[in-house]
Amino acid sequence: TVDRDGRFAWDDLPDGEHWCVTVREAGAGLVLRELNVDAGKTADVVVTVRPAIAGWVTVCDDQGRPLAGAKWRQIEMVDGDAGTWTVSRGSEEGLGLPVAVSDEHGRLLLPPLPQGAILTTGRIDHPDYAAALLEGHLVTPGEIAACTLKPGVRLRLDFVELDGVTPMRGLDEVNVLLYHTNRRDANSVYRTPCAVVDGRVEIVIEPGRFDFFRVEAEQFVITPQVNTELSNKPVQIAPGEHDEWTLRVGRKVAVRGRVIDDQGRPIVGADLLGEMPNLLVDGTPATSDWWQWCWTEWGETDAHGEYVVHLSPGVGRIYYHGEGMPAVDALPVTVDSLSELRVPDLVVKPLPKIRGVVRHGDGSPESNVVVRLYSDSGVRAVNLPILTDADGAFEFSLPWLPVKWGSEERLYEHRVIAYSPHEPLGGMATIDLRDAAACGTVAIPLTPQAVDWPLSAMRAVWSQWERGEPDELPEPAPHAIAVGDPVPELDGALWLNTDKRSLADFRGQYVLLDFYTTTCGPCAFEFPTVKAVYDLYRDRGVAVIGVHDNSSPHDTIREHAREKGMEMAIVVDHPDGRLLTAYREAGLVRSYPSYVLIDPEGRLVTADRSVPGPSLRIHKLERVRQLLLERNGQ
Incomplete structure (x- = not known):
């Protein structure tokens, strides 16, 4: 319980763990806060208790008839303090919540949420219908929204032993993960625990292509698994009444x-x-x-x-x-x-350190030259770029031995590429990680290159998608914009590190948008390259804007920016998610991190995973450099 000043504390939580704090008071809405506890640090949680709101969603079938028996699969909320939290199926008991089921009138109750809360995402499913998605609804007393469930395909999963025939015994519950391709609906991510009855599970899912499939159980290994990002064939669920898959199960x-x-x-x-x-x-x-x-x-x-x-x-x-x-x-x-x-x-x-010097054609050392590592076998830059020092010297080491994408082949031979950030000059050298002595004496001469170099030299590592091959083109968003179209406005609830308040305020500059979150590991991995774009080109007609969703309190985002040295402008979405919704509907954002490059008139140049060509996820620095060289007539 809290003291008379409204304070509470735990002094002995183990470090390195992820915790969820729940706050309850009679007549007040449920509040959750997630936090990580690190040794030697204090984690502060500030919560405002607000009255509970009794709201519900009315669930109907595609004929408009109320449906009984629907349940929440997942609820994502933003409360009045901009705190974001999630209640998933299976967690209700631990939170002291009843499991809500729609009644004969189709009413599906929400948890006792605090006044001012916003249902950012709600996934609803039913034993006989495909799931549905709700987004961006203010929680009010009574009905907050109506939801229509459509017929789907009944998918039966039969579990057998490793011989492929004998039904598996002792398997009581599994977690099914089934991710739809490029779809923004409740079937995009089917992730829920399912009871195994008579050696099988039945779920109802929307037909289509699925890029990820995995079934998990605590004491068992279940195959197959599918992940098309690692070059596997996607799963196709055809329209119809049912489909059946057989899965093999072995004890761990x-x-x-x-x-x-x-x-x-x-x-x-x-x-x-x-x-x-x-x-x-x-x-x-x-x-x-x-x-x-x-x-x-x-x-x-x-x-x-x-x-x-x-x-x-x-x-x-x-x-x-x-x-x-x-x-x-x-x-x-x-x-x-x-x-x-x-x-x-x-x-x-151990892997050897890679050391070397970059020199101009006359033999003089070149400072502030970008150095990156690439391979002809599908490896992208690792923990780079870096800049040469006043003597033209560079040094770096790889955190791991690169592996060819879609393969288990470990790669030893690579190219070290160096280029001037402001002139069409570049060069490269080849290294073999098995030769430690040679890795320590790399020499790279700079010579004149075309403005599209080094991108033209990296074409061998482009993915099928980057090359625009039809089989790899994703399904476009319903309202996707094209190159040259105006991009959506940055309608944010908070701006940091700038006095500007809209995308229009950045007219006259190229703009790189970095969609990230404070808890995103890949975002943190890419940040050194984003920072390099900001540092190298902020005075040369390029602005960098970090775009954060509504998943963290504003103070957390401020502190994260301070700790990471994020000096560029940052805009934070509203609690109802309107900013991210606009960019998702435009087909510009699907996951984190995502990058969008905009021209000085506010029109789309390219976007990560929506426009074929060198991906901004990998080549953001080179794409910006090429634009500036072309603009300057070099």
């Missing part, structure tokens, strides 16, 4: 091992992935070398280099993900019983 077996360096010392904090053979849902082998295997779970080495992962009976493997060069690509493992298994040590050698 603990496999223990150790990771050491070439001096016999333990390697701490390395990631290892347990994997078993993978088939597609039609029983055919995966089309990608990588996806001939499916993952069972991740393991991490402790202070002694020890790890544990779980496999199922049969021939599997343990794949190393960490710093250095492993002696073998993957450690083969044969599990022939349900007893715990010990495997040989995995030896990993």
Whole structure:
């Protein structure tokens, strides 16, 4: 309970954990706050208690008839303090909430939410209908919205043992993950626990193409798995009354091992992935070398280099993900019983540092030159760019040994590319990570290049999508805009680091929009490149704007920007999500991070994953440089 000043505290929470704080008072709306606790730091939570609102959604079928039996699959809310939280199916009991079910009038009650709360996203499903999505509704007393559920395809998942025939026993509940392709609806992400009855699960889903499929259970390994981003064939659910898939199930077996360096010392904090053979849902082998295997779970080495992962009976493997060069690509493992298994040590050698000098044609050193690492085998830049110092020198090291995309081939030969950020000058050198001496003496001469260099030199690493190949083109958003069209306005609730208040205030400059969140790991990984664009070109006609959704309190976003040194302008979405909704409907944002490049008149130049060509996710610095060189007639 809180004290008379409204304060509460916990002084002994374990660090490194993710926590959810719930606040309750009689007659008040439920409030949740998520926080991470780090050693030596204080996590502050500020909550305003507001009266509870009794609201509901009316659920009907496609004929307008009220539907009983519908449930919330997931509710995402923003309360009056701009705090965002989620209630998913299965979490109601832990939060002390009843499981709401629509009655004969189709009324599906909301949890007791605080006054001023906004239902940003609500997913509703029903045993006999495809799910539906609600977005952006203010919670008021009574009906806040009506929702229509449409007929779908009844998908039956049959679970059998590894022989592919015998029904699996002892499997009571699974979590089904099924992600729709480029769709903004409730079927985009089907992620819910399902009871297994008589060895099967039945769900109703909208027909279409699904790019990700995985079924999880605590004590079992279930195959197949599908992920088209890793070159696997998508799942197609055709329109009709039903579809049936057979899944193979094996019991998990603990496999223990150790990771050491070439001096016999333990390697701490390395990631290892347990994997078993993978088939597609039609029983055919995966089309990608990588996806001939499916993952069972991740393991991490402790202070002694020890790890544990779980496999199922049969021939599997343990794949190393960490710093250095492993002696073998993957450690083969044969599990022939349900007893715990010990495997040989995995030896990993350190990667060499890459050092060198960039010089002009006359032999003089070139400072402030951009240096990046690329490969002809599908590897993109890693933890770069960096700039040469006053002596033209550079130094960097790779956090891990690159692997060819869609494959398990580890890559040793790479190109170090250097270019002037403001002139059409560039050069490259080839390195082999197995030759530590040569990696420490890299010499790169700068020579005149075309304005589209180095992008033209990187074409070998472009994806099928970047090359515009038809099979890889995503389904366009219903209101997608094209190159040359005006982009939506940046209608934000808060602006940071600027006195500007709209996208129109940046007219006359190229603008790079960086859609990110404070909790997004890939966003943080890309931030050094975003910062390089800002630092190199802010005085040369380019503005960078960070765009944050409504998922974090404003104070959290401010503190995150301060800690990360984000000096560029930042705009934060409204609680109802109107800014992000406009960009999603325009086909410009699908996930985080996403990038949009805008010309000085406010028109679209290119956007990440919506316009073919070199992806802004990888080549944002080079795309901006090329635009400026072309504008300056170079």
